[in-house]
Each structure stands twice: as structure tokens, then as C-alpha cells.
Amino acid sequence: MGFKYAKRNDKKYFYERKDIVDQRHRYLREIRKYRRMQKSIVFLDETWANSHVAPEKIWLDETDEGGWKRPSGRGKRLIILHAGEDMGWIPNAALVFRSKKQIGDYHDEMNSKHFEEWFEKTLIPNVPANSVIVLDNAPYHNRVIDPVxxxxxxxxxxxxxxxxxxxxxxxxxxxxxxxxxxxxxxxxKAYATDVIAETNGHVVLRTPVAHCELNPIELVWSKVKGYLRVNNTSFKLADLESLVPAAFRSVSQEMWRHFCTHAIRKEEKFWEKDGLLEDAIDEFLIELNVDDDEEDEISDDEELDHEDRILMSADYEE
Incomplete structure (x- = not known):
């Protein structure tokens, strides 16, 4: 009959909500405009790594012995913040610090004060002139000045x-x-990050809610964490932290360029899809009243799609 029993994909329907479609299309128009202007597009984000991270599969002998014993639990946590573009990492822009918590959402470890300090004093001095800085909708990225x-x-x-x-x-x-x-x-709304960027000749552009696939640094983080996973043998936080610079170097300029090109292909797919959705949504809204103030139920940390996961696991020539 053409049916299959599979996991429900709520994100698919979330993508078609009118407010999200409008938000996405604004982003697509803006980033297209900036690319035509040949501006540097800088992508930033945070990630985390636990000290007990290790490969899920290892080589074993016939008695199933081999490898090393991983301690129980996830261990202590590093928070990693960085930025890059199609030319590679932004130099001297990394921020790595130790989390005070071992469980819970790593976003709780960052606040607007720390983020804005890094943004103004570490990132801004190192990005190319007249850059477009792309970030997501995390609250600490978007502190409102003079709230309405x-x-x-x-x-x-x-x-x-x-x-x-x-x-x-x-x-x-x-x-x-x-x-x-x-x-x-x-x-x-006036955001602190926008003011900092504009004061220094740059522009901030926000990805649509729950559209992490439009930010190539998500694929970069997969490579960074893969390096840490394979090379973490002591399961000590200090040793894991010492591996981070090499993990950054493992992501070449070629990889960055490839991931940025992949994000552009995603943009093109959304652009085409949104054009087809526009008329259908107009008809749909006659029967459904969409509340623009509805709380979003899907975060920017949703899983990337199958194509992205394949790309994450691909090998590259240096």
C-alpha cells in the first residue's frame, strides 16, 4: 500500500509554518545579497566535548579483548567556541573553557556577558573587513538593548x-x-551583537530558528569532535583540552570550502521549496490561524539530515 513504519519527523512540519517560512526566506534573500556583494561570510557557533568521549567501535581480538577501558559516565566537559569561513578558521578566534557542569544543556554554560566579550574582543578584531557574521538564535547571542x-x-x-x-x-x-x-x-529590537558588529563595520545575520543545516560550522564540529573521539586515550579533561588545537587543524581549508558549498546547496533547495510552498500556505491559513508568538518547540540542535550525516563521515584529501 506504500506505507512504512518509521520515526515521525516533526521538524518537517515545523519547516512549513508560515512564520518560519517567512523567517527563512528573509535569511535566504539577505545571504544571497551579501554573496553578490562578495562579502566575507563568517559562521560561528559553540559545541562541547566530554572527557570520556571515545570511539563506539574498536579493534578486538578473538576473545573480545583489546583497546582500553573507558570510565563510566560522560566525564567532565569542555565548551568550545570558534568561527570560520570558506577560507578556513578565523585566526586567533577560538575560545575553549572548562564547564562547571557535567550534565544538562551546554548552552547553560554560556551567557551574553561572556559571549559579547569574546565577540567584541576576540572575534571582531580578526574577521575580514566588512564581514557578514552568521549566528543562530541562542539567547546569549541575542541580548536585547533597551527592551520594548x-x-x-x-x-x-x-x-x-x-x-x-x-x-x-x-x-x-x-x-x-x-x-x-x-x-x-x-x-x-536592537541587539548588543548587532551594535558591536556595526560599530566595527560588520553586519550580523541570524539563521532561521531550527535551521542548523544552513550553518556549515555544524559539519565542522562533527569533524572536530571525531578527531577528539579517536585521539582521546587518557580520559582526562586536561589531555582532551590539549588535543583541541590539533582537532582544529584537522579541519582543512578545503573542508571548510566544501562545507560552505554544501550549505549553499541547502539554501538553494529551500529557496526552490519556499517558492512552491507560498501559494499552498496562503490557502492553508484560511483554515488555520497561526500564532506568530507561539513558542518554538524545536531547537537548533536537532539532528542534521541523512545527507549531512554522510558528509560528516566523508574523508578528505589534505
């Missing part, structure tokens, strides 16, 4: 915001009146 009040904000906060932005209000105004004036001013 919401309906739940206190009345005095709304009043102060309006005053700071040169908008008149009356003491008799209710919160609903103040909120209406705020919305009518059509405020735009």
Missing part, C-alpha cells in the same frame, strides 16, 4: 520607555493606552 515593554510590564516602565523615545503620554493614560502608543511607534 510588553503588556505585562509595569506602568512606570512603559512611561519611561515612551519618554526615552520622545513619545508623549498623559498621566491619565491607562496601560492599554500606553501599550497602544508603544506599538504605534513600531519599535525594532
Amino acid at each position: 515593554p510588553t503588556k505585562s510590564s509595569k506602568k512606570d516602565v512603559m512611561q519611561k520607555w515612551l519618554t526615552d523615545h520622545g513619545i508623549t503620554w498623559e498621566r491619565s493614560d491607562l496601560k492599554s493606552d500606553l501599550m497602544k502608543k508603544i506599538k504605534e511607534s513600531n519599535p525594532r
Whole structure:
């Protein structure tokens, strides 16, 4: 009958949500424009590695003996932050530090203060002039300067915001009146990273939510972690940390170029698909009211697709 019993792919339907399609198409238009302008496109992201990381398969003798005994648990954790482009890693831009936690989401170990300090003092001085810096929607990447009040904000906060932005209000105004004036001013969010980048002649571009496949550094991280996995023999955090520079060197300029080209192919597929989806979504919205403020249920750390996993495992000539 043409049916098969398989794992459900919720991300597939998430991709077709109107707000996500709009977000994705804005990204695709912007990155196309910057490529036509021949700007350097710099991709950044974080990853992690545990001290007990090891290959899942090893050579064994006939008695199933061989290799080394891996300690139980995941061990202590390194957090790794870096950036690169089609010419390779951005020089002198790596940040590697030891996590205070062994479990939980590694994103909890980074905050906007630390990220912005690295962004301004380590990354920005080393990227090519007039670069486009691509990052995802992690909260610490996107600290809002002068946040816009919401309906739940206190009345005095709304009043102060309006005053700071040169908008008149009356003491008799209710919160609903103040909120209406705020919305009518059509405020735009201002992000700290954008301000830092623009002050130094660069532009920040954000990938759509849950579209990690558009960032080639995700494939780069697979190679870096693969190197650490194979060469980690002592299972000590200090030794794992000492392997990181060599793991970076294991990802050649050729690999970076190949992964960036792969991301461009992904962009082209989405561009074509979105053109076909546009009319279908318009019809669909007649029957379904999409809430743009709905909380996203799929993170940027979702698995990459089958094609990406094949690419991650490919070998390259130096």
C-alpha cells in the first residue's frame, strides 16, 4: 500500500509554518545579497566535548579483548567556541573553557556577558573587513538593548520607555493606552551583537530558528569532535583540552570550502521549496490561524539530515 513504519519527523512540519517560512526566506534573500556583494561570510557557533568521549567501535581480538577501558559516565566537559569561513578558521578566534557542569544543556554554560566579550574582543578584531557574521538564535547571542515593554510590564516602565523615545503620554493614560502608543511607534529590537558588529563595520545575520543545516560550522564540529573521539586515550579533561588545537587543524581549508558549498546547496533547495510552498500556505491559513508568538518547540540542535550525516563521515584529501 506504500506505507512504512518509521520515526515521525516533526521538524518537517515545523519547516512549513508560515512564520518560519517567512523567517527563512528573509535569511535566504539577505545571504544571497551579501554573496553578490562578495562579502566575507563568517559562521560561528559553540559545541562541547566530554572527557570520556571515545570511539563506539574498536579493534578486538578473538576473545573480545583489546583497546582500553573507558570510565563510566560522560566525564567532565569542555565548551568550545570558534568561527570560520570558506577560507578556513578565523585566526586567533577560538575560545575553549572548562564547564562547571557535567550534565544538562551546554548552552547553560554560556551567557551574553561572556559571549559579547569574546565577540567584541576576540572575534571582531580578526574577521575580514566588512564581514557578514552568521549566528543562530541562542539567547546569549541575542541580548536585547533597551527592551520594548510588553503588556505585562509595569506602568512606570512603559512611561519611561515612551519618554526615552520622545513619545508623549498623559498621566491619565491607562496601560492599554500606553501599550497602544508603544506599538504605534513600531519599535525594532536592537541587539548588543548587532551594535558591536556595526560599530566595527560588520553586519550580523541570524539563521532561521531550527535551521542548523544552513550553518556549515555544524559539519565542522562533527569533524572536530571525531578527531577528539579517536585521539582521546587518557580520559582526562586536561589531555582532551590539549588535543583541541590539533582537532582544529584537522579541519582543512578545503573542508571548510566544501562545507560552505554544501550549505549553499541547502539554501538553494529551500529557496526552490519556499517558492512552491507560498501559494499552498496562503490557502492553508484560511483554515488555520497561526500564532506568530507561539513558542518554538524545536531547537537548533536537532539532528542534521541523512545527507549531512554522510558528509560528516566523508574523508578528505589534505
